[in-house]
Amino acid sequence: MAHKRVERVILTGCEAAAEGAIRAGCRFYAGYPITPQNRFPEYMSERMPEENGVFIQAESEVSAINMVFGASVTGKRAMTSSSSPGISLKQEGISYLAGCELPAVIINMNRGGPGLGSVTPSQSDYFQSTRGGGHGDYRTIALAPWNVQEIYDLTYLAFTLADRYRNPVIVLADGMIAQMMEPVKLLPPVKTTPTKKWALTGCKRRRPNSIKSLFLTHGVLETHNLKIADKYRQIIENETLYQTYMCDDIDVLLVSFGTCARICFEALALARAKGIKAGLFRPITLWPFPSEHLQRVAEKAKKILVVEMNCGQMIEDVKLAVKKDIRICFYGRPGDGVPTPEEIFREIKKI
Amino acid sequence: MTQKTKKYIYKRPESLTNDITIYCPGCGHGIIHKIIAEIIDELGIREKTIGIAPVGCAVLAYNYFNFDVTEAAHGRPPAVATGIKRCLPDRIVFTYQGDGDLAAIGTAEIIHAAARGENITVIFVNNGVYGMTKGQMAPTTLLGQQTTTTTKGRTALQHGYPIRVCELLATIEGATYIERTKIDSIPDIIKTKRAIKKGFLYQIENKGFSLIEVLSTCPTNWRKTPSKAMEWVGAEMANFFPTGVYKDKGSPNK
Numbered sequence: 001m002a003h004k005r006v007e008r009v010i011l012t013g014c015e016a017a018a019e020g021a022i023r024a025g026c027r028f029y030a031g032y033p034i035t036p037q038n039r040f041p042e043y044m045s046e047r048m049p050e051e052n053g054v055f056i057q058a059e060s061e062v063s064a065i066n067m068v069f070g071a072s073v074t075g076k077r078a079m080t081s082s083s084s085p086g087i088s089l090k091q092e093g094i095s096y097l098a099g100c101e102l103p104a105v106i107i108n109m110n111r112g113g114p115g116l117g118s119v120t121p122s123q124s125d126y127f128q129s130t131r132g133g134g135h136g137d138y139r140t141i142a143l144a145p146w147n148v149q150e151i152y153d154l155t156y157l158a159f160t161l162a163d164r165y166r167n168p169v170i171v172l173a174d175g176m177i178a179q180m181m182e183p184v185k186l187l188p189p190v191k192t193t194p195t196k197k198w199a200l201t202g203c204k205r206r207r208p209n210s211i212k213s214l215f216l217t218h219g220v221l222e223t224h225n226l227k228i229a230d231k232y233r234q235i236i237e238n239e240t241l242y243q244t245y246m247c248d249d250i251d252v253l254l255v256s257f258g259t260c261a262r263i264c265f266e267a268l269a270l271a272r273a274k275g276i277k278a279g280l281f282r283p284i285t286l287w288p289f290p291s292e293h294l295q296r297v298a299e300k301a302k303k304i305l306v307v308e309m310n311c312g313q314m315i316e317d318v319k320l321a322v323k324k325d326i327r328i329c330f331y332g333r334p335g336d337g338v339p340t341p342e343e344i345f346r347e348i349k350k351i
Numbered sequence: 352m353t354q355k356t357k358k359y360i361y362k363r364p365e366s367l368t369n370d371i372t373i374y375c376p377g378c379g380h381g382i383i384h385k386i387i388a389e390i391i392d393e394l395g396i397r398e399k400t401i402g403i404a405p406v407g408c409a410v411l412a413y414n415y416f417n418f419d420v421t422e423a424a425h426g427r428p429p430a431v432a433t434g435i436k437r438c439l440p441d442r443i444v445f446t447y448q449g450d451g452d453l454a455a456i457g458t459a460e461i462i463h464a465a466a467r468g469e470n471i472t473v474i475f476v477n478n479g480v481y482g483m484t485k486g487q488m489a490p491t492t493l494l495g496q497q498t499t500t501t502t503k504g505r506t507a508l509q510h511g512y513p514i515r516v517c518e519l520l521a522t523i524e525g526a527t528y529i530e531r532t533k534i535d536s537i538p539d540i541i542k543t544k545r546a547i548k549k550g551f552l553y554q555i556e557n558k559g560f561s562l563i564e565v566l567s568t569c570p571t572n573w574r575k576t577p578s579k580a581m582e583w584v585g586a587e588m589a590n591f592f593p594t595g596v597y598k599d600k601g602s603p604n605k
Contacts, residue, residue, distance in 0.1 A: 028438060054437045058430070059463035066427035066460070070434020073401075073421045078434070096424050200419035200435070202399035202442050210413035211421040 007186040013177040014039035014081075016148045016184050017107055018047065020155035021079050023186065025193040026105070027053035028071035028078035030064040032086060035119040036175035037109035040081040061086040065093030065106070072102040073211050075199030077159050081107035083175070084125050085116060087133075094168050095134030099213025101228070103162035105155065106140075107171045109178035112335055120336045121175035121259060126313035129172045130287040137225055139232050141169040141239065142286040144257040148182035154284070156187055161239060163194050165231055172286060174309070176259045176338060235288055242290035244297055246272065247279035252348055253301035254280045255294065255318050259338065260307050266341035271348050278348055286314070291321035303351050304328045307344055309337070327351065364388035366397050368417045373408070377577025379567030380409055382534050383476060386544045387447070388416065390551055400443040401435055403428040407449040408482045426457025429464035432471045443554055445472040451481045454490040454514050461520070465560050468525035472550040473562040475516060478569040479588060486572030490514045493591055498572070513591060517564050521597035527559035529597040533566035535584040539594075549601075558601040566592055 011019065018040055021029070029048055031041040041057060048055035054071070058064035064080045071078035082090060087108045097104050110125045112118035129142040141161050145151035151173050158169040200209050215221035246268055247253070256264040261282040271278035281297050283290050298304060304326060306315040311334045319328055331347040333339050363369075366388035374380045391397050397418050404412035406425035413420035423431040428446035436444040453461050453475050464471065480498055481487040487500040491513045495504040505513075517531045528550060532543040543565055550561035566588045570580035 028434065030434070056433065056437065056467075059459050062427070063430040063460055063463065066424060066430035067434040067437075069423070069427075070403075070421075070431035070436075071438045072434070073431070074435055074438040076438045078438075092424055093427075096422075100422070200401050200421055201439060202401060203418050204398040208416075208418050208420070210419070212413060214410060214422060 008183055009186060010181050011148060011152070011184050012039055012179055012181050013148050013151050013173060014109070014179070015043050016152035017081070017155040017171065017173070018043040019186065020152040021105065021159065022047055022051055022053070023189040024077065024156040024159040025190045026077040026079050026159060027051065028068065028076050029054070029080065030056040030058045030067035031080050031082065032058050032061050032064050034083045034086045036111055036178045037081050037083050037107070039178070040107065040109075061089035062092065065090040068104050069093055069097060069102060072097065072104050073200050075196035075201065077103075077163070077193055079105040079107070081109070083109045083111045084113050084122070087125060087128065091134035094140060095132070095136050095138065096213055097168045098132070098138035098140065098228075099136060100211050101166040102168070102211065103166050104168045105158040105162055105171065106168060107155065107173065110172060110174040118336055119175065121309060121338055123174060123258060123260060123309040124313070124334065125172060126286060126308070126310060129170045130289070130317070138228065139287055141165070141167060141235060141288070143169065143171050144284060144286050145171065145173050145177060146258050146262045146282065148177065148180065149184050151177055152184050153187070165235055167231070172258065174259050239285060240288045240290045240293070241284035242293050243282045243284060245280040245282070247281065247297050247300070249277055250279035250300055251277040251302045252279070252351070253298055253304045254278060254307060254344075254348070255304060255314070256280065256307040257283050257286060257314060260309050263339055263341055264307050264344055267344035267348065270341055270345040276348060283314070289317045289321065291317070294318065294321045295323055298322045298324060298326065301326065305331060305347060305351055307331045307339065307347070309339070310334050364392045366391040366417050368415055370414045372415055373411060375571045377568055377570035377580050378408070379476065379478060379534050379565070382540060383474065383543070383565055383567065384412070384415055386540070386547055387445075387474065390544065390548045391418065393548070394551060394555070396443045396551070396555070399441070400445070401439070403431050403435070403444070403446040405446070405448045405452040407452055409447055409449065409476070410483070412447055426452050426455070427460055428452065429457065429460040429469070429471070429473065433464055433467070433469050436469060436471050440470070443551065445474060445551070447474045448476065449482070450475070450477045450479065450489045450491040454516050462523065465520050465523045465526040465562070468527070468559045470554055470557055470559050472554050474547060475562055475564040476567050477516070477564055477592065478567040480569050480572045482569045482572055486569070491592070493587060515592060517562070517597040520562055525560055526562065526598055527600045528553055528561040530599075531564040531566065531592060531594045531597065533584050533589055533594055535581045553601045556601070564592070566594070
């Protein structure tokens with residue numbers, strides 16, 4: 001077999017996610033400027049025309065997500081990106097995507113909140129990403145990368161998952177991953193994307209299709225929502241992703257995701273150097289949350305420390321997952337602060 | 352004996368399903384749906400048309416039109432249409448929107464779709480009231496008009512003025528064709544059909560954004576009989592919303 005050259009480039013998180021999307025076959029992007037993800041629409045505005053794709057700078061986040069809805073209706077792979085306040089505006093559209101069972105990918109470069117908050121990295125949109133976010137009984141798959149390579153890989157994966165389950169997928173990164181540059185190994189572009197029999201393309205040689213989330217006849221909405229709930233069970237069963245680090249022999253188990261997990265990883269080294277048996281559990285899918293896997297790892301630990309850049313959101317899922325009677329502590333930075341490894345190491349020693 | 356051949360002089364358009372609509376007696380939606388269906392049949396575009404249903408009384412349009420139709424969130428059909436048309440430029444894409452959908456909650460979407468000159472056709476049904484929710488004030492409710500949220504009549508001081516959509520959109524460079532018609536008489540229904548057909552033809556010819564506003568009825572929420580409601584369209588609505596062509600960049604003798 002001929003040796004395949006691996007393409008390696010240096011990209012920001014925004015560029016990596018955008019390029020991942022294009023290589024995954026995404027040919028429609030609509031977005032609206034908001035810091036810290038402005039490089040995303042800028043990159044797409046250059047790359048999409050090169051691939052015969054569509055780039056639209058929309059008049060609002062609301063409009064952008066509805067343009068994505070329209071593109072998805074036609075069966076094309078479509079996406080939008082934004083940061084926290086903009087993602088709040090997109091929730092209406094995300095709820096409709098979920099209700100209509102339309103695939104789409106939404107990137108959130110999380111910044112501080114609530115309100116206008118700040119433009120610095122944050123993980124305060126965990127609840128929003130994992131609990132549905134908009135109105136109605138639905139879930140979005142939420143993927144949390146911890147570096148630039150992973151935001152590339154997970155964005156690429158997000159399109160497969162969105163199509164497989166006909167459901168919106170959120171990639172929840174933050175302002176740090178959005179703007180930092182790192183080397184990225186590029187995956188080859190997908191050759192084909194799935195054909196979608198449900199798509200609206202004009203009813204040539206078939207009966208008309210319709211896309212809707214309105215079910216007024218008694219009992220029909222319930223059947224629809226139960227069908228969706230069954231789909232969510234399949235997602236939980238098949239798509240849960242996580243990683244563990246130094247978890248073979250532990251007293252203290254750190255649980256953290258995204259940027260924060262990466263800093264925790266540094267803190268592990270400091271702890272291990274001082275003889276503290278610390279390990280790290282990192283959920284990659286925030287929804288579905290890797291509950292069973294965490295429970296298994298937690299069996300070995302004496303204490304758990306959850307570290308997040310918020311006031312404590314994922315910790316609720318950790319508490320739901322860990323059945324054992326064990327101390328679950330929390331360390332969070334809910335504003336402009338990104339914790340240092342030393343800071344986390346101090347917390348490990350404290351508990 | 353000479354053999355007689357059957358010739359249809361009238362039939363239900365293929366672009367309409369056999370479903371019975373939910374619309375009230377005297378409602379204008381039935382007439383406008385049928386006009387659209389006839390046009391799509393006449394142009395032979397049923398198999399390449401994608402419609403966008405609004406939120407409001409026409410939300411179930413996908414049950415009545417016999418071609419591909421999607422729903423859209425309230426006010427968002429122009430954004431959804433943009434996504435569809437940009438992905439499938441050779442399909443015929445139209446939105447069907449009421450006054451609350453288009454002129455209140457979706458004002459930004461319609462203005463910017465027009466400004467971008469999206470090659471779509473917008474059918475804007477103006478009956479001056481929120482019909483589906485039982486008759487609240489709409490952005491196009493006339494001054495003095497009684498609704499369930501303006502029980503003493505709309506006043507400029509308290510509720511602001513009605514919005515004239517055609518006049519507003521005619522100022523937008525990206526818009527190609529803007530016309531207002533009404534359906535209170537047979538000649539006006541024929542004019543409405545001519546206008547909507549032009550909107551579709553312009554799209555087929557890649558001429559850009561068209562909007563046809565149709566002054567329509569809501570007898571139930573206007574508390575009028577169907578025939579009084581028709582009279583009211585011509586006597587009252589058309590006074591504030593004059594019919595006519597507001598812009599036509601697509602015509603060779605413009």
